[in-house]
Amino acid sequence: MANILSGLANLGLAGLENVNLYETEDKKAEPKPKEEPPVFKEHDEREYVFGKSHSCPVCYNDFKAPTVRQSKLRSKGADSDLRPRFAGIDPLKYDVIVCPKCGYAALGRFFDTLTPPQAKLVKEGISRTFRSIRSPKDVYKYDDAFTNYQLALGNAVVKRGKASEKAYLCLKMAWLLRGKKEAWDSGYEPYQGDSYAKDVEELNQDELELLKNAVEGFMNARQTETFPMCGMDENTLDYIIAVSAMKVEKYDIVSQMLNSLLGKAGLNSRMKDMCIELKEQLKAVSK
Numbered sequence: 001m002a003n004i005l006s007g008l009a010n011l012g013l014a015g016l017e018n019v020n021l022y023e024t025e026d027k028k029a030e031p032k033p034k035e036e037p038p039v040f041k042e043h044d045e046r047e048y049v050f051g052k053s054h055s056c057p058v059c060y061n062d063f064k065a066p067t068v069r070q071s072k073l074r075s076k077g078a079d080s081d082l083r084p085r086f087a088g089i090d091p092l093k094y095d096v097i098v099c100p101k102c103g104y105a106a107l108g109r110f111f112d113t114l115t116p117p118q119a120k121l122v123k124e125g126i127s128r129t130f131r132s133i134r135s136p137k138d139v140y141k142y143d144d145a146f147t148n149y150q151l152a153l154g155n156a157v158v159k160r161g162k163a164s165e166k167a168y169l170c171l172k173m174a175w176l177l178r179g180k181k182e183a184w185d186s187g188y189e190p191y192q193g194d195s196y197a198k199d200v201e202e203l204n205q206d207e208l209e210l211l212k213n214a215v216e217g218f219m220n221a222r223q224t225e226t227f228p229m230c231g232m233d234e235n236t237l238d239y240i241i242a243v244s245a246m247k248v249e250k251y252d253i254v255s256q257m258l259n260s261l262l263g264k265a266g267l268n269s270r271m272k273d274m275c276i277e278l279k280e281q282l283k284a285v286s287k
């Protein structure tokens with residue numbers, strides 16, 4: 001991925017491909033070779049999703065978008081950075097809603113919270129050149145979902161959305177790429193390239209790039225916005241920032257977040273344990 005938004009040209013939005021989210025600089029991560037992909041296992045995700053009705057706040061088109069049935073979700077815990085995992089489906093793939101007619105896209109929690117001036121910006125910056133999606137899909141592969149997230153991020157830039165919204169999209173996109181890698185590894189989604197190790201490494205690098213953008217955006221949002229932010233309280237967000245900053249080697253931020261978290265009297269014991277563990281990791285890399 002040359003840029004987080006590369007690929008949007010296919011939707012008629014080439015101008016957004018090289019846009020800067022918060023004006024960042026590039027940094028490379030360590031390559032790590034992987035084994036061959038396992039064999040693809042047939043499965044059907046349709047039993048987990050249904051077509052939910054939406055009305056577009058930009059073009060007033062009524063449409064249906066695939067949505068996960070909450071009753072079908074069985075938790076399998078979470079990663080150290082609180083990325084949730086579920087049996088049989090990754091609901092993260094379905095969090096972005098896309099209007100197939102005008103290209104307006106946003107995470108479900110933000111879809112209807114569009115001001116009239118923002119709707120105008122979306123019309124000018126997205127809808128004007130967006131190529132309508134003739135036959136929207138009823139289940140998403142990781143690549144479909146990633147394109148939807150790219151479109152949501154493009155919309156967030158165009159509508160001058162808050163830093164927290166853009167950062168949250170970057171965080172979820174990073175999680176999505178981790179999900180894609182796991183789906184290849186487990187045979188849930190077929191690997192179709194010809195250099196597995198190279199493509200896995202590219203996913204790792206792209207995940208780090210997205211996490212870096214998420215950390216930067218959230219640090220910015222912490223200074224200018226109020227909690228709850230994207231549905232997260234201050235402790236949860238500070239912890240996610242700390243873990244993500246650790247992955248992208250921004251140790252000063254890890255330290256800052258941990259000091260803030262561990263200095264709080266009301267921190268719950270689980271969060272405290274996770275912070276102490278992270279502090280140990282930080283000590284180990286700081287030696």
Ligand SMILES: [Zn+2]
Nearest residue numbers: 056059099102
């Ligand atoms: Zn629309």
